[in-house]
Amino acid sequence: MTVTTPRIRAAGWPAVRPWLGVAARLGLAAVWLLAGASKVDDLAASGRAVNAYQLLPYDVSTVVGAALPFVELALGVLLLLGLATRLSAGVSAALLVVFIAGIASAWARGLAIDCGCFGSGGQLAEGQAPSYLPEILRDLGFLVLAAFLLIWPRTPVSVDGWLTGEPVVEDEDE
Amino acid sequence: MSSRKGQKGAAQVVRQQLARERRRRRTIWVSAAAVVVLVIAGLIGWSVWSSQRSDDFTPPTGSAENGTGVVAGSGPVTVDIYEDFLCPVCKQFDQTSGATIDQLISEGKIRVVYHPVAYLNRFSSTEYSTRSSAASGCAAEGGKFREYAKALFEQQPPEGSAGLTDDQLIDIGAGVGLDRDGFGNCVREGTFKPWTEHVTEEASRNNITGTPTVIIDGEQVSNPSPEAIRAAVAAAGK
Numbered sequence: 001m002t003v004t005t006p007r008i009r010a011a012g013w014p015a016v017r018p019w020l021g022v023a024a025r026l027g028l029a030a031v032w033l034l035a036g037a038s039k040v041d042d043l044a045a046s047g048r049a050v051n052a053y054q055l056l057p058y059d060v061s062t063v064v065g066a067a068l069p070f071v072e073l074a075l076g077v078l079l080l081l082g083l084a085t086r087l088s089a090g091v092s093a094a095l096l097v098v099f100i101a102g103i104a105s106a107w108a109r110g111l112a113i114d115c116g117c118f119g120s121g122g123q124l125a126e127g128q129a130p131s132y133l134p135e136i137l138r139d140l141g142f143l144v145l146a147a148f149l150l151i152w153p154r155t156p157v158s159v160d161g162w163l164t165g166e167p168v169v170e171d172e173d174e
Numbered sequence: 175m176s177s178r179k180g181q182k183g184a185a186q187v188v189r190q191q192l193a194r195e196r197r198r199r200r201t202i203w204v205s206a207a208a209v210v211v212l213v214i215a216g217l218i219g220w221s222v223w224s225s226q227r228s229d230d231f232t233p234p235t236g237s238a239e240n241g242t243g244v245v246a247g248s249g250p251v252t253v254d255i256y257e258d259f260l261c262p263v264c265k266q267f268d269q270t271s272g273a274t275i276d277q278l279i280s281e282g283k284i285r286v287v288y289h290p291v292a293y294l295n296r297f298s299s300t301e302y303s304t305r306s307s308a309a310s311g312c313a314a315e316g317g318k319f320r321e322y323a324k325a326l327f328e329q330q331p332p333e334g335s336a337g338l339t340d341d342q343l344i345d346i347g348a349g350v351g352l353d354r355d356g357f358g359n360c361v362r363e364g365t366f367k368p369w370t371e372h373v374t375e376e377a378s379r380n381n382i383t384g385t386p387t388v389i390i391d392g393e394q395v396s397n398p399s400p401e402a403i404r405a406a407v408a409a410a411g412k
């Protein structure tokens with residue numbers, strides 16, 4: 001009993017894992033592409049959204065706000081292509097941790113702002129309640145995708161796979 | 175026999191190791207290239223942003239010394255009002271507390287600096303916040319900022335729409351007695367758009383993150399009702 005169950009799971013997992021990986025990769029790519037595209041046409045507003053966290057000096061906020069949408073778009077493209085997947089997943093995870101920390105700190109300091117995750121950002125209108133918990137939970141969900149790719153970066157239909165020309169399961173037989 | 179088999183095995187191990195080494199090197203190169211791509215993307219964002227912002231601006235007549243707003247009145251207590259002509263709460267504020275502020279100005283108690291910021295450009299398809307703010311600069315140039323601002327709030331377009339057209343902005347100006355030709359040119363050419371940008375940027379720098387924001391003698395009034403404004407002005411005047 002105790003032997004058969006893991007064996008069945010072990011038979012299923014290598015078959016399922018690559019496709020879960022593709023789903024995670026494309027899902028995370030979509031997140032970054034949407035997040036970047038929603039901010040890229042108003043870089044000044046993006047800078048204001050960063051400034052609204054009141055964590056960085058204003059001039060630094062504007063630079064971060066201007067650079068971030070483009071970095072997000074680039075990450076999205078890298079993940080979409082499956083190029084340097086582990087690195088992209090690592091950078092994604094790092095960014096998400098920073099975002100979660102920022103939202104949590106805004107929450108802790110009692111600021112009433114929108115996270116500015118997908119476009120809109122900055123101070124909320126009167127009577128509008130911030131939704132910090134859903135924002136953090138959503139980012140944690142994205143973090144799970146990034147963590148999956150960090151652990152298992154090799155996925156089918158990726159430039160990485162094409163470059164190395166190796167099957168997806170390679171380290172298993174060592 | 176056994177040693178030959180051993181040699182064969184050893185050669186295979188070496189080949190595998192070489193292949194692994196090649197893969198490892200390729201991964202490093204790909205990762206380095208990806209880092210370069212990400213850094214370049216960030217630099218592109220920065221340079222796009224730097225090229226978008228203009229440093230030169232001409233404030234309209236009647237501006238505060240630093241060019242961040244239009245001054246009305248000359249009382250001892252300074253009131254800073256940050257508003258966006260597309261912001262519904264700003265319209266409400268103007269309708270409930272505008273008269274009180276006008277009265278305090280005419281009583282000689284306050285000096286108001288109106289900062290028409292363009293925070294809500296993404297809520298209209300035509301950058302209405304910037305266009306209306308720049309038009310209010312044209313109105314200030316013609317000495318009718320306040321009248322024009324009131325009229326803009328009265329005819330405020332909804333958030334998410336295209337906003338008013340330049341022609342409509344000009345008609346409103348003519349309606350409050352501005353010279354149609356001069357004002358119209360000013361609006362069409364966007365003469366005060368760089369000023370709007372300056373007003374908006376300085377407001378952000380001062381941590382004004384939303385509109386309307388009312389600051390009386392350096393203190394933000396969180397709920398700027400007529401009573402709260404009078405109380406704050408009285409307290410500051412002591």
